[in-house]
Amino acid sequence: MSTNKTLRKPREIIDRKELVTRLDEMATSGLSPQEMRKRLLAELKDTYRRGHEVVRQRCLEGRVNGALTVSENCYLMDQLVVTLYDFVTTHVYAPGVRTKGEKISLLAVGGYGRGELSPYSDIDLLFLLPYKSTPYSEQVVEYMLYILWDLGLKVGHSTRSIDECIRLSRTDITIRTALLEARWLWGDRKLADEFKQRYRAEVIAGSGLAFVEAKLAERDARHDRLGDSRYLLEPNVKEDKGGLRDLHTLFWIAKYLYNIQDVRELVDLGLLTHQTAQLFIKAQTFLWSVRCLLHYLTNRGEDRLTFDMQKEIATRLGYTDHAGAASVERFMKHYFLIAKDVGDLTRIFCAVLEEHNKRKPRLRLRRPKQVEGCFLVDGDRLNLKPEMTFEQDPLRILRLFRLAQTMELDVHPNTLRQVHENLHLVTTLRSNPEANSLFLDILCDSRDAEGTLRHLNEAGVFGRFLPDFGKVVAQMQYDMYHVYTTDEHTIRAIGTMHRIEQGLLADELPLSTSVMPTVQSRRALYVAVMLHDIAKGRGGDHSELGAKVAQKLCPRLGLTPEETETVAWLVLHHLDMSRNAFKRDIDDPQTIADFSKLVQSPERLKLLLLLTCADIRAVGPQVWNGWKAALLRELYYRTIDALSGNLSAEARDVRVSRKKDALRASLSGWNDAQIERHLALGYPSYWLMFDTSTHQQHARMIRRAEERNETLTIDMTPQPSSGVLDVTVLCPDHPGLFARITGAISLLGCSIVDAKIITLTNGMALDSFSILDPKGELPTSHDKQRRLSETIEQVLTGKRNVSKELVGKSGTLPQRAKVFTVPPRVIVDNSMSKTHTVIEVNGRDRPGFLYDVTRTLTNLGLQIGSAHISTYGERVVDVFYVKDIFGMKIDHQSKLKHVREQLMITLEQEEHGPAKRKAG
Structure with missing residues (x-):
């Protein structure tokens, strides 16, 4: 796996002659054994420290080259x-005339054996013996290991005879792989040879194909x-798909x-x-560079490319901001393209190995059969006939993938290699109606x-056929909310x-599952x-830009004008249903009226529901x-009612009466x-805000408090259907109550996702909170609920x-979240509700965020009617429905301006950290 790099001034790293x-x-010099060991350790520690620092400075201060x-x-x-081995065997345990059984050969194995050692990687050593261990060999090994451990090195080691190595290699694939890369360092050379x-004759011979299958x-x-994805936004450079370990696997197979x-010997x-x-070497060097920087910048063997490291490494590797793309986004796009190259290399290697080793597919039950004229089914894989080429008919590229889909077959690696070599032909298919029809069939097939x-994407066909899609290939979304590339x-x-349509998500998405068979615009939905x-990453609103792309692209794909209009509308509004559901009070009739006006028809509502659910679920696990x-x-059902006239036809007092009748009958x-x-006790808004089961729970709670003469009652009700814990607090109402409750919940690290604030006619407050625990789960344990x-x-x-x-409280966000800056923003809107002023607050998530905001609202003399809390990674969006002290909307522009200014002051102070919070 070597890249044959000539070392730069090796004596600057370590001068072994001078050290010896x-x-x-x-x-x-006549030192005692204890003093000699102490001096030896000090000398080696100083030498290692200086050498490590030289290599580190070369990596961090010069042009980064991971291979070097x-x-x-x-x-x-x-x-x-x-040097240590020589010193121990010469000055510490000099054996005189060594017997054959006392010979030792020192070998590097694993990654160290390959000759590649990242700054904080393990050092794997094999002390090879001719027979079983002797007192002399045990002393040498023990002395060396303790010195290396005292140097602070992570040393993996084994002491084995040749027979033991052979026997273990035959039964353990991990040991076999490690010994495959054994490299003689010092000691008895003949023993290593x-x-x-024997390893090649007794282990490798005749076992090549079995080894290949085991490693794959x-x-x-x-x-x-x-996670089976090479597009995770915080990838593990070593272990994830498309990382160094995949390259190691290919090299192990080739070496075996x-x-x-x-x-490069494979070229010869x-x-x-x-x-x-060259592609292999380029990918390997890039990944080595990233991994070495990760190790040096974190001062440990860190292999996960976390957000807080991505910016720093992008700068170290020379990436700069370009129009529409930050340096870190350009670096990460390059990273994901390299990971894709590793996938291409895997396919090429597999094709070559099969061709040159006559490796038969595992499920080859019959002779290859011809299908559709130019393809063969060879075992469980689809292959292009030897006499056929893609240049003769570029449409064969799309037919290949369509046929593989319909026949549920893999594509032969050799054919995938030919696809990769002929990607330039895909551009000729863009205006071909048959090609577009084939692509649409692939997209919409169940x-x-x-x-x-x-497979189309990894082969490079997807982005060539749809250039707009090609622009988002390997595009990262630099935040903690999204998990994958676009x-x-x-x-x-x-x-x-597709899983919704097949009924595979019926337990999690029962509404979507029931709605899917009723949609009339299935093709438009999938497109x-x-x-x-x-249109992400182009600057501007990606929904608006995407709608324009849809209007241009849909006719090319063969969609009708009606379908094109539907697709463009869905792309334009694909975030609106989640915005209304998560950020607006759906108990407010104005919310439903505005959303109904937007969607206009039940069909569009169904399509938007399905798109919204698929979009959110695909963000991350x-x-x-x-x-x-x-x-x-709830938003769907209320909007359906509104579109059918059920809500508008029923007066508010009639609905209140029905709610009361339902509760009356149940008590x-x-x-x-x-x-x-x-x-x-309840004002009209209370009866419209909750369902009958919640009204029942409140009635029991209030009656219990009255019977016990309690001034404070707290009720907790898990809601498995919605995955939250409902916390209801009944106590005398007073200014700042809501803020203090939110602060108390924050102390335990729980997240509030929704809150409703009710004042009863007797002056008691009935505040209801829907919360999740710090892991974003339903707090089900009685101990958690008791502490809360x-x-x-x-x-x-x-x-x-x-x-x-809350001062100095670290909270649940990881340290790497601090790399993100979220500009504070406050939006005050009087058009979204007929009865309340709506205030939206955006900022970076932290402990006590909601507490500080609600305390500010209280200090401004505002009454909070409901709060709707959404968290998107590092960004929090809180929406409050408020009234003034007289129970009215805030109409005066000067007052609205003052509210916004005070909230901005709160947010900007807290950007400097919770330690700035004033106690009060």
């Missing part, structure tokens, strides 16, 4: 280990375990089969082209559209839509899913939850006087001071 001279002088850095680190370690000869299966299992030391053997070998589109997110959204983020599902369902065991007294209840009670009774306790 110092150690020899020390060893002959790993070679220089390896050189430093080689010289230290060899004997091991290598191991790779597939690793991909499955880590062809006994090579450098990938006629197995790879020069361009393919048989694994996601997998086929991903192209991967889009393909996953399409896969989610809209494909195009909903097509932890983004969708039951609360969001419940809000979207068994209550006499008429008790019922009427309770019904008189106790904290709220302690805060409301003055036993705990929220402001003081």
Whole structure:
């Protein structure tokens, strides 16, 4: 795997000759064994520290070259280990005339054996013996290991005879792989040569194909375990799909089969082209560079490219801001394109191996059969007939993937290589009606559209056929909300839509599952899913720009004018349903009226619901939850009612009366006087805000408090259907109550996703909160609920001071979130509700954010009617429905301006950290 890089001034890293001279002088100076060990450790530690720093400075201060850095680190370690071995066997345990059984050969194995050593990687050593261990060998090994450990190195080691190495290699694929890369360092050279000869003759011989299958299966299992995507926005440079480990796997296979030391030897053997070998080296060097920078900048063996490291590494590698793309986004796009290159290399290697080793497919049950004239089914894979080419008919490229989809077959790696070599032909298909029809068939087919589109994307066909899609390939979205690149997110959204249609998500998405068979615009829906983020990264509103792309592209794909209009509308409004559900009060009739006016028809509402659910679920594995599902369902049902005239036809007082009647009928065991007294407690808005089951729960809670003469009652009700815990607080109303409760909840790290503030006619407050625990889950344990209840009670009774306790609190956001800046923003709107002024507050998430904002609103003399909390990674968006102290909307422009200014002051102060918060 070597890149044959010549070391730069190696004596600056370590001068072994000078080091040996110092150690020899020390060893002959009459020191005691204890003092000699102490001096030896000090000398080696100083030498290692200076050498490590030289390599580090070269990497960080010059032009980063990962290939050189790993070679220089390896050189430093080689010289230290060899010097230590010589010192121990010469001055500490000199055996005199050594017997054959006392011979030792020191070998580097694993990545260190390959000659690549990242700054904080493990050093794997094999102490090779001719027979079993002797007292002499045990002493040498123990002395060396303790010195290396005391140097602060992570050393993996084994002491084995040749027979043990051979036996273990036959039964353990991990050991076999590590020993495949064994490199002699020092000691008995003949012993090392004997091991290598026997390893190749007794382990490798006749086992090549089994090794290949084992390593590919191991790779597939690793991909499955880590998420099976090379487009995660915080990738593991070593282990994730498209990372260094995938290149290692290819090199191990080539080395096992062809006994090579450098990938370029495969060119000489006629197995790879020069361009393919260069692609391997380019990808390897880039990933090495990133990994070395990660290690040096974090001062540990860190392999995950987290957000806080991405900006710094982008700068170190020379990326700069360009129009429409920040330096970090350009760097990460390059990273994902490199990861894609690693996938291309895997396909090329597999094709070459199969062709040159006559490796039969695992499921080859019959002779190849011809299908559709130019293709063959060879086992379980689709292949282009040898006499056929894509140049003869470029349409064959799309036919290949369409046929593989309909027949549920893989495409042969050799054919994929030919596709890659002929990508320029795809551009000729853009205006071909048959090609566009084939593509639309792939997109809308119920048989694994996601997998086929991903293969099209990884083969480079998707972006060539749809250039607008090509612009978002490998495009990262630099925030903590999105998990995948834009192209991967889009393909996953399409896969989610197909799973909805197939009924596979009925438990999680029952409404979407029931709605899907009733839509009339199925093709338009799938095209809209494909195009909903097509204009990201262009600057401006991607929804508006995407709608323009849809208007241009849909006719090319063969969609009718009506379908084109539907797709463009869906792309333009693909965020509006989630905005209304998560950021607006859907109990406010104005919200439903405005949203109904937007969608206009039940068909569009259905399509928007489906697109919204698929979009959110494809953002990342932890983004969708039951609360969001419940809000979207409620918005859907209320809008359907409005579109059919059910809400507008029924007066407000009639609906209030019906709600009261429903509760009256359900309160068994209550006499008429008790019922009427309770019904008189709620203002009309209260009855319209909750369903009957919630009204029942409130009635029981209020009655219990009255019977016990309690001034504070806290009720907690898990809502598994929406995935939240409902926390209801009943106590005398007073200014600042809502803020203090939100602060108490923040102390335990819980997240408030929704809140409703009710004042009863008797002056009592009935405040309701829907919360999630710090992990974004439903707090189900009684212990968690008990601690939450106790904290709220302690805060409301003055036993705990929220402001003081929140100062310096780190919260649940990881340290890497601090790299993001979220400009504070306050929007005050009087048009969204007939009864309330709506205030939207945007800022960076942190402990106590909601507490500080609500305390500011209270200090401004505002009454909060409801709060709707949304968190998008590092960004929090809180929406409040408020009235003034007289229970009216805020109409005066000067007052509105003052509200906005005070909230901005609060947000801007808190951007400097919670330590700036004034206790109060």
